[in-house]
């Protein structure tokens with residue numbers, strides 16, 4: 001057993017931390033948020049130049065062969081800076097799907113530009129009714145000559161507005177909730193019949209809804225075998241969950257630190273409010289939740305890239321559950337302990353709190369993973 | 381013991397329902413239900429309708445144009461208003477400064493200000509909190525120095541709710557810097573148009589402009605605008621705080637929010653999820669307990685008792701349950717709670733919603749309602765009060 005980072009991992013952590021510190025001050029983030037892409041293209045380019053965009057990909061494919069722990073280190077720092085770039089969605093989630101399902105031709109076509117940072121991908125899985133259920137797919141793909149025609153609607157595709165290519169799940173056969181019959185397609189956002197409605201999410205990053213009306217996708221843009229995508233979707237969602245847990249840890253650390261600093265400086269009734277024992281205990285509860293959540297994020301990082309198994313699924317569901325609960329507790333208490341100041345847009349804490357609460361609306365909330373875990377009890 | 385309303389009270393409830401069915405504007409009720417923003421005009425329209433019926437000043441004695449209702453009648457009225465989706469009254473004028481003026485004000489002040497509150501001529505805001513004086517309100521530093529017939533006011537107030545709409549502000553200012561903290565404070569009525577006052581918006585985390593900073597730079601306030609005695613403002617403040625706290629449990633609003641939650645859960649097809657059902661059941665049971673607790677306190681007040689620290693219990697539980705319901709509503713919406721659709725939240729929005737009409741509000745509202753456990757005496761301060769006043773600790 002060993003929970004220490006290697007020297008290379010230390011360096012990776014320092015590199016990302018420095019980059020985020022230098023580029024992601026509060027004012028800068030605010031500026032990126034209000035800009036057209038909703039994030040910093042320059043920052044993204046720097047991630048590419050430093051090789052960070054290629055971290056999650058295998059060396060065989062020209063990447064850096066980073067482990068789950070490497071992904072964790074990157075995501076924690078991006079979380080600390082509340083970065084708006086779709087690194088998780090593009091490099092880890094979509095990139096993982098591409099690497100797992102892609103043909104040699106598809107990998108050669110897309111991986112080099114993905115690794116260099118020139119191309120961003122986005123994952124379009126969620127639908128109006130699906131509520132985190134990957135198999136609840138109503139978007140349909142009809143067989144036509146030389147390819148498929150996709151029709152349907154995808155919601156809240158984070159980074160979908162800036163992605164050069166979209167990974168869209170659609171049914172090539174079966175009924176809404178069948179395990180079989182789900183396929184994954186590479187869809188060009190400029191394709192005829194596809195339109196996007198773009199908006200910011202409440203915690204910052206931009207997203208969009210996709211409206212697909214008989215969008216033609218060539219055979220060469222089907223990822224993997226027709227109708228067989230669900231296993232890969234589930235596996236890669238697990239990797240995305242591990243990355244998101246790490247992101248939450250960075251944000252929780254920052255929220256706890258800001259709150260602790262505030263308790264020591266804010267004076268009421270003639271003393272720092274941190275002298276009130278009721279608040280001390282609350283702060284202790286926050287730190288305790290952070291500790292346990294950190295453990296679960298580490299566990300998730302260590303199993304994320306393991307071969308699929310029941311044990312892996314259970315651990316990832318548990319990590320997402322524990323981290324989601326801790327994130328909400330810390331967000332709410334951090335605001336409460338700040339009083340009115342904690343509710344203001346001009347103070348960074350409020351944005352951490354929003355992110356920490358809204359992370360639960362991606363990749364399944366606490367209820368979703370509690371149910372998933374409970375289901376798995378049957379199979380134990 | 382009898383937990384039921386009397387026949388007379390039930391008849392009153394029917395009367396209220398009939399009025400709300402006939403008079404509450406549907407578009408306003410819709411915005412309230414969906415958690416969208418309300419315009420100044422929305423509030424004013426509803427105030428006018430209530431005032432026409434003679435039901436705007438529920439807390440005032442009849443002689444000043446109030447209803448003279450019993451506490452139980454007031455409770456019934458509030459609960460029904462919430463159930464029908466009436467906007468919560470902006471209380472600063474009608475339910476905060478007015479009771480203070482009625483209790484401590486001069487005959488001239490009553491004659492001038494009270495009718496203006498009733499007919500909507502004045503929109504009041506509350507100038508208590510300062511950057512350095514939140515929970516420890518009596519440490520406030522805004523100063524009022526007597527110069528002839530005027531107080532010259534300098535300093536800053538903050539968190540001033542809807543100050544951008546207001547033409548009047550009631551303020552606590554320090555008029556005797558030598559006296560002990562709570563002495564030496566006076567209660568002043570100030571016209572926002574007086575030279576030297578500036579208002580700066582504070583945007584909250586949900587992107588809303590609901591609170592403000594108000595700056596006072598050599599603002600000359602006529603001594604006639606002092607309420608009660610000089611340096612006795614803390615008495616007014618305490619009296620007002622007790623008014624602020626009653627009805628704070630907001631049972632009616634929570635019940636309406638719970639009903640909305642159930643409807644949305646059904647429309648989202650989520651009620652077959654046993655986990656979600658259990659959580660909804662849990663808030664419903666807790667709400668039941670808070671409701672009966674409220675009725676017990678009301679009955680005691682009806683019998684002539686003064687609600688004491690028990691109202692702190694209601695404030696804590698009432699705010700927590702309201703926050704819990706807003707959390708569940710956000711959760712029920714799932715991924716579709718993420719889009720930040722400011723245009724859809726706007727009172728003037730008339731287009732087609734991105735997802736469902738009920739999907740745009742919940743995340744913002746959840747964030748906004750964090751305020752419930754912070755203002756009006758934070759929940760920690762309420763616990764301190766309970767520890768001291770009820771438990772004698």
Ligand SMILES: Cc1cc2nc3c(=O)[nH]c(=O)nc-3n(C[C@H](O)[C@H](O)[C@H](O)COP(=O)(O)OP(=O)(O)OC[C@H]3O[C@@H](n4cnc5c(N)ncnc54)[C@H](O)[C@@H]3O)c2cc1C
Nearest residue numbers: 276336337339340506508509514515539540541751758760
């Ligand atoms: C949306 C909103 C609207 C508001 N509207 C108005 C308005 O219209 N007019 C107005 O005058 N004010 C208004 N307020 C201000 C409100 O009354 C204050 O925010 C409140 O009194 C708390 O003060 P504070 O924000 O300075 O927090 P602080 O007093 O600094 O408190 C910070 C934290 O310390 C805790 N704390 C403080 N003292 C103790 C103690 N002794 N023991 C244990 N814990 C303690 C608090 O509970 C809180 O968790 C509003 C606030 C908000 C958020």
